[in-house]
Amino acid sequence: MFGKVLIANRGEIALRVHRACQEMGIRTVAVHSTADASAMHVRLADESVCIGPPPARDSYLNTAAILSAAAITGADAIHPGYGFLSENARFAEMVEAHGLAFIGPSPEHIRMMGDKVAAKEAMRRLGVPLVPGSPGALSSLEEARAVAADVGYPVLIKAAAGGGGRGMKVARGEAELEEAYRVARAEARAAFGDDSVYLEKYLDRPRHIELQVLADTHGTVVHFGERDCSLQRRHQKLVEEAGSPALSAAERDALGGTVTRALAELGYRNAGTLEFLWQDGRFAFIEMNTRLQVEHPVTEMVCGIDLVKEQIRIAAGERLGYRQSDIRFHGHAIECRITAEDPETFAPCPGRVTTYHAPGGLGVRVDSALYSGYAVPPHYDSLVAKLVVHGATRAEAIARLRRALDEMVVDGIRTTLPLHRAIVDDPEFRRGDYTIHWLERFVARRRAE
Ligand code: MV4
Numbered sequence: 001m002f003g004k005v006l007i008a009n010r011g012e013i014a015l016r017v018h019r020a021c022q023e024m025g026i027r028t029v030a031v032h033s034t035a036d037a038s039a040m041h042v043r044l045a046d047e048s049v050c051i052g053p054p055p056a057r058d059s060y061l062n063t064a065a066i067l068s069a070a071a072i073t074g075a076d077a078i079h080p081g082y083g084f085l086s087e088n089a090r091f092a093e094m095v096e097a098h099g100l101a102f103i104g105p106s107p108e109h110i111r112m113m114g115d116k117v118a119a120k121e122a123m124r125r126l127g128v129p130l131v132p133g134s135p136g137a138l139s140s141l142e143e144a145r146a147v148a149a150d151v152g153y154p155v156l157i158k159a160a161a162g163g164g165g166r167g168m169k170v171a172r173g174e175a176e177l178e179e180a181y182r183v184a185r186a187e188a189r190a191a192f193g194d195d196s197v198y199l200e201k202y203l204d205r206p207r208h209i210e211l212q213v214l215a216d217t218h219g220t221v222v223h224f225g226e227r228d229c230s231l232q233r234r235h236q237k238l239v240e241e242a243g244s245p246a247l248s249a250a251e252r253d254a255l256g257g258t259v260t261r262a263l264a265e266l267g268y269r270n271a272g273t274l275e276f277l278w279q280d281g282r283f284a285f286i287e288m289n290t291r292l293q294v295e296h297p298v299t300e301m302v303c304g305i306d307l308v309k310e311q312i313r314i315a316a317g318e319r320l321g322y323r324q325s326d327i328r329f330h331g332h333a334i335e336c337r338i339t340a341e342d343p344e345t346f347a348p349c350p351g352r353v354t355t356y357h358a359p360g361g362l363g364v365r366v367d368s369a370l371y372s373g374y375a376v377p378p379h380y381d382s383l384v385a386k387l388v389v390h391g392a393t394r395a396e397a398i399a400r401l402r403r404a405l406d407e408m409v410v411d412g413i414r415t416t417l418p419l420h421r422a423i424v425d426d427p428e429f430r431r432g433d434y435t436i437h438w439l440e441r442f443v444a445r446r447r448a449e
Pocket of ligand 1: 131156163166200204206208230232275286287
């Protein structure tokens with residue numbers, strides 16, 4: 001097992017990885033920008049190294065500075081967290097070229113899944129259901145017309161190098177196709193330096209359901225069930241649940257079986273998440289994320305497994321000590337992402353937190369790097385706390401969430417806490433009756449009142 005792990009991240013996720021390391025007897029190295037010198041992840045780590053000025057490209061994305069920090073501190077491995085360098089295949093290669101372990105998938109698999117066309121082709125070959133669409137990247141407008149006529153309108157043009165909602169254009173009929181094709185290509189070229197695009201039938205009211213998997217380097221692949229991440233606004237998730245209020249255990253088992261067989265065939269390793277759209281009782285794969293995700297705690301709460309410890313054990317070459325049949329799902333978990341943003345306009349609200357009080361009690365978990373007196377810097381993501389609750393049933397989890405949201409205090413800055421309280425009180429949310437479009441409309445309705 002590793003003696004020392006460098007955590008190439010900040011905020012609550014750096015803390016999350018630190019906690020797993022501590023419990024495993026592994027020392028930790030924090031890296032930080034000058035803006036984060038007094039951040040909680042720096043305070044808790046065994047050692048810390050300043051890697052540059054506030055802008056992320058000069059610090060948390062500065063691969064040379066991070067690799068130097070690993071060398072001078074004698075770290076054995078690097079955990080990238082999520083965001084920043086977590087899905088950068090070249091960084092994973094550099095880490096391995098320096099004789100360190102990258103706590104994540106192989107560079108080849110990171111690269112494959114970063115190319116959304118290659119990811120879909122791999123999943124199709126392995127028998128995972130897809131959204132109907134072009135067999136690969138589109139080679140011409142004529143091909144786009146032919147595929148669209150075949151699958152039927154409306155259709156979506158997506159960037160091969162995109163993902164997470166960037167570079168998508170809808171065409172509701174043939175008259176809109178040429179414009180969508182041209183704009184999508186131009187935007188993809190500007191954003192990613194790659195104008196490859198592909199086409200899919202547009203699903204108009206899906207849920208966003210993702211499946212958590214782990215694979216060791218000895219051929220065992222297991223899944224930890226699904227998360228329902230439909231409650232998002234502009235591709236930023238606000239609330240996530242495990243399991244999905246819409247799925248049966250039989251649907252989860254069937255999907256899990258298909259996916260674990262596919263990833264075993266692919267030789268995938270470490271943690272991964274497969275994203276699906278679910279509509280009319282059918283799953284369609286859209287993308288795979290080759291990292292730990294922000295919302296992983298809801299899965300941990302229902303499975304009773306520490307996913308970060310498992311990632312570290314896998315990277316050290318250990319075997320998963322269990323099979324799929326050993327993984328059981330207990331109760332229901334919900335996460336609220338609390339951000340330093342105006343709860344109506346979503347404008348970022350960095351600044352000093354005068355009072356921070358975290359809720360507690362049975363079934364309540366708070367992953368946060370906040371403390372009273374902490375100044376939320378303006379340079380990074382606005383996530384300040386993840387409030388995660390677990391209950392024996394979804395109803396109990398909701399009651400517990402309402403109570404915990406009432407206890408929680410973040411004073412001095414505006415946060416999305418009031419919005420989370422309103423969501424939890426909404427009858428449709430309580431019934432689990434929502435799609436990916438629900439939150440956008442909910443926010444608009446609240447602002448109109
Ligand atoms: C789609 C779709 C409808 N039909 N693909 C957006 C993010 C990216 N991961 C894929 N996305 C979508 N792909 C087809 N064929 C609708 C979305 C989408 C979405 C997906 C998941 C969660 C929130 C979303 C919000 C808007 C659009």
